[in-house]
Amino acid sequence: MIDLRSDTVTRPVPGMRKAMAGAEVGDDVFGEDPTLNLLQEKVAAMLGKEAGLFVPSGVMANQVCMKTHTQAGDEVIMESDAHAFQYESGGPAVLSGVMCKTVFGKRGVITADQVAAAIRGDNVHFPPTRLVWIENTHNKAGGTVFPQAEIIKIRAVADTHGLAMHMDGARLWNAHVASGIPLEEIARPFDSVSVCFSKGLGAPVGSLIAGSRDFIKKAHRWRKVFGGGMRQAGILAAASIYAVDHHIPRLAEDHDHARKLAGALDALPGVSVDLDSVETNIVFLDVSGTGRSGTEIEEALREKGVLVIATGPHALRAVTHLDVSGEDIDRAIGIFGQVMG
Numbered sequence: 001m002i003d004l005r006s007d008t009v010t011r012p013v014p015g016m017r018k019a020m021a022g023a024e025v026g027d028d029v030f031g032e033d034p035t036l037n038l039l040q041e042k043v044a045a046m047l048g049k050e051a052g053l054f055v056p057s058g059v060m061a062n063q064v065c066m067k068t069h070t071q072a073g074d075e076v077i078m079e080s081d082a083h084a085f086q087y088e089s090g091g092p093a094v095l096s097g098v099m100c101k102t103v104f105g106k107r108g109v110i111t112a113d114q115v116a117a118a119i120r121g122d123n124v125h126f127p128p129t130r131l132v133w134i135e136n137t138h139n140k141a142g143g144t145v146f147p148q149a150e151i152i153k154i155r156a157v158a159d160t161h162g163l164a165m166h167m168d169g170a171r172l173w174n175a176h177v178a179s180g181i182p183l184e185e186i187a188r189p190f191d192s193v194s195v196c197f198s199k200g201l202g203a204p205v206g207s208l209i210a211g212s213r214d215f216i217k218k219a220h221r222w223r224k225v226f227g228g229g230m231r232q233a234g235i236l237a238a239a240s241i242y243a244v245d246h247h248i249p250r251l252a253e254d255h256d257h258a259r260k261l262a263g264a265l266d267a268l269p270g271v272s273v274d275l276d277s278v279e280t281n282i283v284f285l286d287v288s289g290t291g292r293s294g295t296e297i298e299e300a301l302r303e304k305g306v307l308v309i310a311t312g313p314h315a316l317r318a319v320t321h322l323d324v325s326g327e328d329i330d331r332a333i334g335i336f337g338q339v340m341g
């Protein structure tokens, strides 16, 4: 099977498993896991932040940050297809009691003018705007990179209105490799950043929140409340350390594969891909011209050995990653051709 459903499907490579098996560990609820402490310091430094906090998932990273930044009744500005709004099971409402003020972006990008227009005035009728949320890369928009110049303009608007800024950087590594902008520079305008090790970097489990020492202290408490305090988590942290040490530059290969796949699929009858949106490792296909539904095509591809996800009545998503080789991409293109031809 060539599994293009997500970059979360990767399995730990032998070197990673070895690092996990040999990890020095302790009880992290007592703050005594040396491997976990090392990961937190290392990745916080890579992102130019004072402190880091390891959490089990990208969703928990986002939701702990949301909770730490806000109070019930506050409002958070985010793009209308943001993962935290669409795919985190209503977490902002359930866990933080906040309102999401969604703004339609172009390829996942919202502008500083849109943010400024979405901020509520000081009026008893309105929820107070507290936080601006940016997703980089933007999953649903096709793995697009948020332009740094616009982030800086949004920061200026946020400063004028005393708002905090969070980046859902589940795939920040891909944004860094695609744009060539240092991680620290991308992260600088944000008060908090969440990153995942379990997507393109190929670790089995794990995400991290980075921010000021004070922010992380508060987030640490919310992680405990959300049930995210772990014990000998150094076994997981060792996989994440291996991932950041070995698997960042190779993301360029995944991006090349995605571009090749996108170009070949766009040329198939009835299929269209917004090629300009393919900046990293995610490809969305519009198959409405085939007269068949996304799920029908998903099933036909599965029978021939390619897994993708139908993300809408006429949309499919394919994601490239560590466990998909150049030959797999060529084979997948051939199978798509048979199914759609």
Ligand code: TLP
Pocket: 005, 006, 007, 008, 057, 058, 059, 060, 062, 083, 084, 087, 135, 137, 138, 139, 168, 170, 171, 196, 198
């Ligand atoms: N995204 C998953 C699915 O939930 C859709 C995927 O396969 O792409 N932020 C962003 C931008 C994400 O894409 C995801 C996962 C998360 C947060 C949540 O990470 P996990 O699933 O590890 O909690």
